Amino acid sequence: MTLVKTKIGRRSFIRTSALAGGGMMVGFSWLASCKMTPEEVNSLPKEWFEINGFLKIGDNGMVTIMSPNPEIGQNVKTAMPMIVADELDVDWKNVIVEQAPLNLDVFQRQLAGGSQSIRAGWEGLRMAGATARKMLKQAAAAAWEVPENEITTSNGMIYHETSKKSAGYGEMASAAALMEAPEEVNLKEINDFTIIGTDRLNVDGPKIVTGKPLFGIDVQEEGMLTAMIIHPPAFGKTYKSMDAESAKSMPGIVDVFPVEVYPEGVEKQWSDGGGIAELVAVVGESTWQCMQAKKALKVEWESPSDLESTASYEEDLEKLIEAPVEAPARSDGDFNKAIKGAAKVIERTYSAPFLAHNTMEPMNFFANVTADKAEVKGPVQTPEFLEKTLSSVLGLPIDKIDVGMTRMGGGFGRRLYGHFGVEAAVISKKVQAPIKLVYTREDDMTQGTYRPAYKVRFKAGLDKDNNLIAWSVKGVGTNDDLVFEDRFPAGAVDNYLAEKTSLQTKITTGAWRAPRSNFMAGAEQSFMDEVAELAGKDPIEFRLELFDRAIKDPVGPPEKNDYDPERYAGVLKLVKEKSNWGNTNDGKARGVSAYYCHNSYVAQVLDLTMDGNKPMVDKVVCAVDCGIVINPISAKNQIEGGIIDGIGHATYSQMTFEDGVPQQQNFDSYHLIRNSEAPKQIESYFVDNGIDPTGLGEPSLPPVIGALANAMYKATGKRVYKQPFILEKEIVG
Amino acid sequence: MSKFSLKINGKTQEVDVDENTPMLWVLRDHLKLVGTKYGCGIAQCGACTVHLGDNAVRSCQLTISSVGDQEITTIEGLSENGDHPVQEAWLEVDVPQCGYCQAGQIMSASALLKRNPSPSDEEIEAAMNGNICRCGTYVRIKKAIKTAASATQNA
Numbered sequence: 001m002t003l004v005k006t007k008i009g010r011r012s013f014i015r016t017s018a019l020a021g022g023g024m025m026v027g028f029s030w031l032a033s034c035k036m037t038p039e040e041v042n043s044l045p046k047e048w049f050e051i052n053g054f055l056k057i058g059d060n061g062m063v064t065i066m067s068p069n070p071e072i073g074q075n076v077k078t079a080m081p082m083i084v085a086d087e088l089d090v091d092w093k094n095v096i097v098e099q100a101p102l103n104l105d106v107f108q109r110q111l112a113g114g115s116q117s118i119r120a121g122w123e124g125l126r127m128a129g130a131t132a133r134k135m136l137k138q139a140a141a142a143a144w145e146v147p148e149n150e151i152t153t154s155n156g157m158i159y160h161e162t163s164k165k166s167a168g169y170g171e172m173a174s175a176a177a178l179m180e181a182p183e184e185v186n187l188k189e190i191n192d193f194t195i196i197g198t199d200r201l202n203v204d205g206p207k208i209v210t211g212k213p214l215f216g217i218d219v220q221e222e223g224m225l226t227a228m229i230i231h232p233p234a235f236g237k238t239y240k241s242m243d244a245e246s247a248k249s250m251p252g253i254v255d256v257f258p259v260e261v262y263p264e265g266v267e268k269q270w271s272d273g274g275g276i277a278e279l280v281a282v283v284g285e286s287t288w289q290c291m292q293a294k295k296a297l298k299v300e301w302e303s304p305s306d307l308e309s310t311a312s313y314e315e316d317l318e319k320l321i322e323a324p325v326e327a328p329a330r331s332d333g334d335f336n337k338a339i340k341g342a343a344k345v346i347e348r349t350y351s352a353p354f355l356a357h358n359t360m361e362p363m364n365f366f367a368n369v370t371a372d373k374a375e376v377k378g379p380v381q382t383p384e385f386l387e388k389t390l391s392s393v394l395g396l397p398i399d400k401i402d403v404g405m406t407r408m409g410g411g412f413g414r415r416l417y418g419h420f421g422v423e424a425a426v427i428s429k430k431v432q433a434p435i436k437l438v439y440t441r442e443d444d445m446t447q448g449t450y451r452p453a454y455k456v457r458f459k460a461g462l463d464k465d466n467n468l469i470a471w472s473v474k475g476v477g478t479n480d481d482l483v484f485e486d487r488f489p490a491g492a493v494d495n496y497l498a499e500k501t502s503l504q505t506k507i508t509t510g511a512w513r514a515p516r517s518n519f520m521a522g523a524e525q526s527f528m529d530e531v532a533e534l535a536g537k538d539p540i541e542f543r544l545e546l547f548d549r550a551i552k553d554p555v556g557p558p559e560k561n562d563y564d565p566e567r568y569a570g571v572l573k574l575v576k577e578k579s580n581w582g583n584t585n586d587g588k589a590r591g592v593s594a595y596y597c598h599n600s601y602v603a604q605v606l607d608l609t610m611d612g613n614k615p616m617v618d619k620v621v622c623a624v625d626c627g628i629v630i631n632p633i634s635a636k637n638q639i640e641g642g643i644i645d646g647i648g649h650a651t652y653s654q655m656t657f658e659d660g661v662p663q664q665q666n667f668d669s670y671h672l673i674r675n676s677e678a679p680k681q682i683e684s685y686f687v688d689n690g691i692d693p694t695g696l697g698e699p700s701l702p703p704v705i706g707a708l709a710n711a712m713y714k715a716t717g718k719r720v721y722k723q724p725f726i727l728e729k730e731i732v733g
Numbered sequence: 734m735s736k737f738s739l740k741i742n743g744k745t746q747e748v749d750v751d752e753n754t755p756m757l758w759v760l761r762d763h764l765k766l767v768g769t770k771y772g773c774g775i776a777q778c779g780a781c782t783v784h785l786g787d788n789a790v791r792s793c794q795l796t797i798s799s800v801g802d803q804e805i806t807t808i809e810g811l812s813e814n815g816d817h818p819v820q821e822a823w824l825e826v827d828v829p830q831c832g833y834c835q836a837g838q839i840m841s842a843s844a845l846l847k848r849n850p851s852p853s854d855e856e857i858e859a860a861m862n863g864n865i866c867r868c869g870t871y872v873r874i875k876k877a878i879k880t881a882a883s884a885t886q887n888a
Contacts, residue, residue, distance in 0.1 A: 201825075208832035210808065213768075260872050358867060359833075360772050360834045362771070374879075409829075411866050438771075441778075633827050644872070674862045678871035
């Protein structure tokens with residue numbers, strides 16, 4: 001058994017108390033890892049020790065686990081409580097999961113992002129369950145006057161075998177709450193898990209399929225008005241003036257006014273990225289009436305500076321990739337010398353456009369701001385930061401601002417940037433009424449924090465025996481520098497050079513599902529395929545040779561390389577076996593790819609047939625190493641979603657600009673993948689290694705773009721270098 | 734503004750709105766039936782799908798004045814206890830991720846199965862192509878429709 005500490009030095013991860021109506025409450029710090037040394041613990045910020053997860057055991061034996069994290073579709077609301085329940089040793093059917101309350105002083109709000117919820121929460125969640133179980137055993141031992149080590153538990157029951165005594169958790173909960181919290185507890189052996197590793201259905205499933213109000217856009221409050229915004233039609237334009245008279249007289253319209261969202265001097269947070277300083281607000285009785293007034297409004301905008309277009313970005317990115325950079329991000333050996341002496345050299349350039357997030361639920365937020373306090377709620381991934389900005393914008397102390405989180409109709413990174421919450425608050429303040437701000441789809445698509453546009457150039461050299469002796473990567477992105485210099489194949493090639501730079505633009509950009517990896521993986525794995533072909537080697541064998549090198553004789557200090565070559569090779573070997581690589585695939589064109597990001601390893605083999613110039617994916621076989629899998633049915637759902645998302649965006653989607661104006665404004669011109677374009681079949685397999693779990697919200701997306709590109713080459717004989725792989729107007733067949 | 738009497742989920746409801754108001758907003762803003770979702774407003778995403786009679790329609794394009802005495806069914810009225818075969822299949826297959834588009838998906842799927850109790854893969858794709866799922870649950874949507882189809886036939 002693993003013994004973990006609930007307290008290190010003066011800092012405790014646990015707080016327990018009795019429940020008013022009987023039963024016990026255990027508060028815990030789910031983000032803190034109890035495996036850390038006292039030195040590591042002391043170096044952590046104090047806030048990490050704040051109690052931010054709760055479990056309650058009622059005197060009826062029902063267990064309520066309050067999930068601290070917002071739910072954006074990654075299903076942590078099911079997975080995180082599963083971890084607690086397993087260590088607590090209760091029947092899953094007696095567990096209720098609630099979104100934790102938001103206005104408790106002790107509740108440290110958390111951020112959903114980077115596929116980190118499960119990885120960061122693993123230790124704390126297990127400790128909380130194990131601590132409550134130990135205290136229940138202590139209470140039973142005291143009540144029955146028997147040694148605690150003779151007490152066992154199973155499925156929410158406590159037993160003492162020799163005396164034949166037994167009790168439900170509920171009966172002992174009030175007494176357990178009075179016990180001293182243990183300083184250390186035993187965690188279960190992996191093989192003893194009864195809930196972790198089993199399929200558990202989404203706890204919110206019944207509400208979703210019956211249309212219950214769960215989302216921010218569903219919020220209804222007494223006396224609430226609807227608000228909409230008009231933002232500048234082009235990046236680089238700002239508000240000048242408007243004629244609001246006719247719109248104001250339209251039915252149901254309460255007010256129309258320009259609104260300064262971020263007045264000068266306001267302290268902005270990173271999460272305010274994408275927020276526009278001054279907008280026009282329309283407030284009315286209903287959504288439809290506001291939409292009509294928006295159309296009738298005549299707003300004048302001005303252009304204080306140049307307006308930018310897609311064509312100019314493409315030119316500027318091309319110039320940047322040609323220009324020398326000051327210093328490489330990483331350099332091993334001597335790339336330039338090695339490439340000169342290489343028997344074969346290959347160089348390829350890949351590019352990708354801006355992408356919108358396009359969450360199905362458009363941005364929205366409820367706000368009720370009065371002279372002395374503000375209540376806001378809605379779908380936001382960064383409530384703490386929103387609260388700070390609101391404090392500055394509204395001139396209210398933090399304790400007078402209450403930020404609530406609702407379920408989110410998709411995130412993909414978009415809801416890290418909570419400017420819409422600020423907009424809602426300033427509009428509410430102006431009209432002195434509770435309002436719900438709702439973006440139209442067009443507002444949502446054209447005021448983005450887009451995935452940056454990227455370009456990357458790879459160059460590789462082979463010696464006369466077709467060994468890879470030199471590899472370089474140079475990447476550029478808009479407001480982003482793209483390259484992960486310490487990722488594979490760094491560490492596997494003697495002469496390695498990584499360079500990166502970025503292009504500043506007015507188009508606001510931000511995190512988009514698997515930032516940077518969402519482009520780099522596809523480009524790198526396409527190039528790897530071409531290099532393997534040049535070497536005359538099987539693409540999987542070629543990659544495995546490189547991993548073998550990184551395992552046996554890594555280039556540079558091994559700790560510098562940001563991947564574990566054995567786990568990387570492991571998923572490739574698994575996908576090779578499961579896809580029956582090299583044997584039969586019914587004449588389909590087939591491509592392979594592997595990538596590591598967000599702490600998880602993924603390899604995929606993709607089979608397709610071409611329908612005209614459109615790739616129709618028959619099957620994707622996916623091997624994943626994310627350590628212990630908490631909830632397989634849901635884990636597979638995340639993997640399938642990432643694969644479909646990756647294929648869809650790389651094949652069909654792009655956001656372009658003319659004089660700063662987004663050219664795609666709704667789903668008639670922005671092509672999102674549809675049902676008939678999705679893979680017919682996806683099979684997912686997990687490496688069973690008992691390693692602590694890592695996340696799955698992002699890692700399956702990046703590599704599939706490489707597998708798709710490589711299979712398209714097999715089908716057509718032509719390599720694809722530019723995303724989207726096919727444009728709407730070019731679809732034939 | 735005009736008064737309308739609507740038959741929604743088996744009940745008669747009175748509303749007083751502009752005759753051009755789309756049913757989507759009548760449902761969401763006036764009748765507080767928020768299970769029907771706004772996604773695009775131009776009949777491209779299917780999030781607002783409801784049944785008009787037995788047919789799946791996009792409520793963002795269905796003006797209140799065009800409804801007349803036709804019966805409207807929304808996700809809230811698809812079944813009394815959330816036990817329509819399609820809803821049950823959606824749970825069994827664990828389809829939803831964020832869940833936002835799923836009411837529309839379920840309304841399209843249930844209308845499909847009503848007119849075609851045993852659809853082929855191609856028929857499923859054709860019927861479901863107007864419903865975007867940004868989370869990419871398409872493989873499960875197809876599987877759940879087949880699960881519901883076979884459950885209905887074996888019932």
